[in-house]
Amino acid sequence: MDVTQNLSFIHLIQNASVLVQLVMGLLLLVSLMSWWFIFLKMFTVRQAVKQSEEFEESFWNNDDLNRLYQNTSVMRGDSGSMGRIFAAGFTEFLKLKKKHGMDNNAVMDGTRRAMRATYQREMDILESHLAFLATVGSVSPYVGLFGTVWGIMNAFRGLANVGQATLAHVAPGIAEALIATAMGLFAAIPAVVAYNRYSHDITRLASRFEIFMEEFSNVLQRQP
Amino acid sequence: MSAIVYAKPYKLRAGALALAVHCAFFVLLYFGASWKAQPPQGMVVDIWDSLPGIEAAPTPVNVEPPKPPIERPKLSKPVPPVALPKADIVLSQKKRHQEKSKPIKIEPKRQIEKTNVQAEQKRQEKLKVQAEQKVLAEQRAQAEQKMIEEQKVRAEHERARAEQADIVAKIRRNLKAELEKAEPSKVIEPVKSAASLKADFELAEKKRLQEKFQEALKSEAKRQIEKADAQSKLKAQAEHKIEAEQKVEAEQKAQAEQKTQAEQKALAKQKIQAERRAEAERRAEAERKAEAERKAEMEQKAEMEQKAEAERKIQAKQKALAEKKEQAEEKERARQRAHAEQKLLEEQKEQAEQKAQAEQRAKVEQERARAEQKAQAEQERARAAQAAAIGKEVAEYKAKIIAKIRRNIVMLPDIPYNARAEFDVTLLPGGMVLNAILVKPSGNAAYDSAVERAIKKAEPLPLPPDAALFNNFRELHLKFSPKE
Numbered sequence: 001m002d003v004t005q006n007l008s009f010i011h012l013i014q015n016a017s018v019l020v021q022l023v024m025g026l027l028l029l030v031s032l033m034s035w036w037f038i039f040l041k042m043f044t045v046r047q048a049v050k051q052s053e054e055f056e057e058s059f060w061n062n063d064d065l066n067r068l069y070q071n072t073s074v075m076r077g078d079s080g081s082m083g084r085i086f087a088a089g090f091t092e093f094l095k096l097k098k099k100h101g102m103d104n105n106a107v108m109d110g111t112r113r114a115m116r117a118t119y120q121r122e123m124d125i126l127e128s129h130l131a132f133l134a135t136v137g138s139v140s141p142y143v144g145l146f147g148t149v150w151g152i153m154n155a156f157r158g159l160a161n162v163g164q165a166t167l168a169h170v171a172p173g174i175a176e177a178l179i180a181t182a183m184g185l186f187a188a189i190p191a192v193v194a195y196n197r198y199s200h201d202i203t204r205l206a207s208r209f210e211i212f213m214e215e216f217s218n219v220l221q222r223q224p
Numbered sequence: 225m226s227a228i229v230y231a232k233p234y235k236l237r238a239g240a241l242a243l244a245v246h247c248a249f250f251v252l253l254y255f256g257a258s259w260k261a262q263p264p265q266g267m268v269v270d271i272w273d274s275l276p277g278i279e280a281a282p283t284p285v286n287v288e289p290p291k292p293p294i295e296r297p298k299l300s301k302p303v304p305p306v307a308l309p310k311a312d313i314v315l316s317q318k319k320r321h322q323e324k325s326k327p328i329k330i331e332p333k334r335q336i337e338k339t340n341v342q343a344e345q346k347r348q349e350k351l352k353v354q355a356e357q358k359v360l361a362e363q364r365a366q367a368e369q370k371m372i373e374e375q376k377v378r379a380e381h382e383r384a385r386a387e388q389a390d391i392v393a394k395i396r397r398n399l400k401a402e403l404e405k406a407e408p409s410k411v412i413e414p415v416k417s418a419a420s421l422k423a424d425f426e427l428a429e430k431k432r433l434q435e436k437f438q439e440a441l442k443s444e445a446k447r448q449i450e451k452a453d454a455q456s457k458l459k460a461q462a463e464h465k466i467e468a469e470q471k472v473e474a475e476q477k478a479q480a481e482q483k484t485q486a487e488q489k490a491l492a493k494q495k496i497q498a499e500r501r502a503e504a505e506r507r508a509e510a511e512r513k514a515e516a517e518r519k520a521e522m523e524q525k526a527e528m529e530q531k532a533e534a535e536r537k538i539q540a541k542q543k544a545l546a547e548k549k550e551q552a553e554e555k556e557r558a559r560q561r562a563h564a565e566q567k568l569l570e571e572q573k574e575q576a577e578q579k580a581q582a583e584q585r586a587k588v589e590q591e592r593a594r595a596e597q598k599a600q601a602e603q604e605r606a607r608a609a610q611a612a613a614i615g616k617e618v619a620e621y622k623a624k625i626i627a628k629i630r631r632n633i634v635m636l637p638d639i640p641y642n643a644r645a646e647f648d649v650t651l652l653p654g655g656m657v658l659n660a661i662l663v664k665p666s667g668n669a670a671y672d673s674a675v676e677r678a679i680k681k682a683e684p685l686p687l688p689p690d691a692a693l694f695n696n697f698r699e700l701h702l703k704f705s706p707k708e
Binding site for chain 2: 127
């Protein structure tokens with residue numbers, strides 16, 4: 001317990017107790033995963049927004065719904081969430097129209113149901129992993145704190161056996177323990193920021209989809 | 225499902241970015257916050273470190289002074305005054321001997337007197353002076369320092385002082401002069417001594433001075449003789465030189481005359497030659513000019529021809545270029561035409577394709593429309609057939625329903641014969657009545673209520689076994705009157 005003890009970063013992690021090391025490993029894993037999801041969400045949300053804009057533009061600039069339907073059904077994967085909602089609704093509409101004797105209201109109900117189903121599926125995909133980010137943001141500080149508390153407990157327990165207590169006896173232990181808190185915060189802060197950002201983005205996307213569905217229903221109802 | 229598929233290419237990129245972020249974080253932690261708990265080593269600064277340097281600095285200044293005495297001898301080297309310094313040294317040595325011997329003789333006389341101490345002091349001073357003189361003399365002898373001028377000056381000084389001494393006949397001054405001679409820097413004031421001492425000193429001094437004077441005179445004479453010799457020598461040399469110069473001048477003059485004559489001759493020859501040459505040159509020039517004119521004419525002709533040829537060539541080239549350009553332009557035009565034609569063809573093709581597509585689409589739509597019409601017609605026929613079948617069954621069951629309800633009407637005695645009540649009955653599957661609404665009252669409330677009760681009583685109403693037909697019975701419009 002020299003004062004000139006080597007307190008480098010790696011040394012501190014190596015000296016920590018097994019439980020604190022486990023906590024640190026868990027936090028590292030969680031942090032890696034949360035960052036992975038952050039980047040994944042960033043790319044997917046950005047792509048979804050871009051595709052929605054493109055689809056809306058082509059929808060409002062195109063009079064012929066049949067051609068638009070053919071285009072979207074051909075490019076399937078690239079048309080984006082809004083394109084898929086449109087395709088599902090229009091498919092259902094055509095199917096119901098072929099059945100004669102169907103009430104116009106019934107046709108519209110069926111179409112709307114089909115669109116809503118697709119919308120729910122798309123939202124589910126877009127919102128995937130967001131819950132994980134929220135969990136990491138709220139829990140990982142506590143996990144880090146747990147590691148810190150445990151480490152400090154150990155440090156003070158060691159202090160009990162020494163006759164003359166000096167700060168030099170406790171300091172390395174506390175430093176070791178505090179690394180766990182630092183890691184927890186490192187995992188939590190970006191996760192919270194990303195969660196808020198992406199949930200906001202996805203909410204906006206969802207409202208956009210709903211508005212589109214309503215407008216598209218109106219367009220279909222006007223169809224002969 | 226497709227949404228998951230399209231998200232895949234981002235997974236690797238996202239993973240790599242996440243790893244990069246963590247690596248950056250750890251690198252930052254490792255280099256930015258490597259918490260070394262080593263106490264900073266205090267710099268030991270000795271404030272007095274700089275002072276010895278300042279003290280040491282003056283030493284070279286002290287070392288410098290001894291240099292000048294070494295430099296002086298160098299300056300006086302070329303002068304070879306060997307004899308005189310020696311004489312000086314002899315003088316000093318003599319002095320020393322006299323001074324040494326005399327005080328020893330005097331001492332016994334003065335032993336009792338107070339002046340003893342003074343004499344001893346004087347002697348010590350003199351000894352010092354002698355020692356210094358010795359050192360100086362040795363230095364002089366070793367380095368051969370003194371210049372001739374200084375020696376002369378000294379000799380003159382000595383002479384002057386000797387004369388002064390003779391004239392004034394005072395010993396103090398002589399002593400002073402001696403001391404000054406010995407070392408001009410150190411002025412040791414003679415101490416007044418007793419009269420006996422003075423007398424002794426006078427004698428000694430006189431002797432010494434006389435000797436000095438004689439020697440100085442001798443040396444002077446020698447020097448003068450040497451000087452005269454040197455002067456005579458110099459004169460002889462000068463005469464020799466002058467003669468030699470005169471000779472040289474005479475020779476030079478003779479040579480110059482010879483030269484001038486030769487030059488005049490040469491000039492005359494040259495003139496003649498030059499004239500001849502000039503004539504030859506004139507002729508040659510005339511010939512050359514004629515040739516040159518001929519040549520120039522020839523050249524001009526050749527140039528003209530060349531120019532003409534060059535012009536012809538240039539014209540030919542220009543023509544060729546122009547033809548090439550025209551050909552190239554034609555080619556380009558042809559290409560452009562070809563392009564334009566191709567474009568036209570392509571456009572036509574595209575238009576044709578578009579037309580064909582449009583026609584195909586139209587055909588497809590027409591076919592679809594026809595198919596739909598056919599299907600509708602068939603459906604209508606089938607429906608008509610069905611409707612016919614259904615109509616029978618519906619009519620039958622409606623009759624059954626009405627019959628069942630009528631059976632349940634409890635007839636009252638005073639009901640008008642022509643009373644007529646109309647009910648809207650909503651049925652549930654299974655024949656139960658959801659509600660029965662009186663649409664048109666009969667005018668007799670008793671009859672209306674009786675019919676309503678009968679409808680409730682008649683539950684379950686008879687319905688066809690085919691559930692598909694239930695739609696026809698969902699809402700029934702029934703009319704009742706006591707007539708029937």
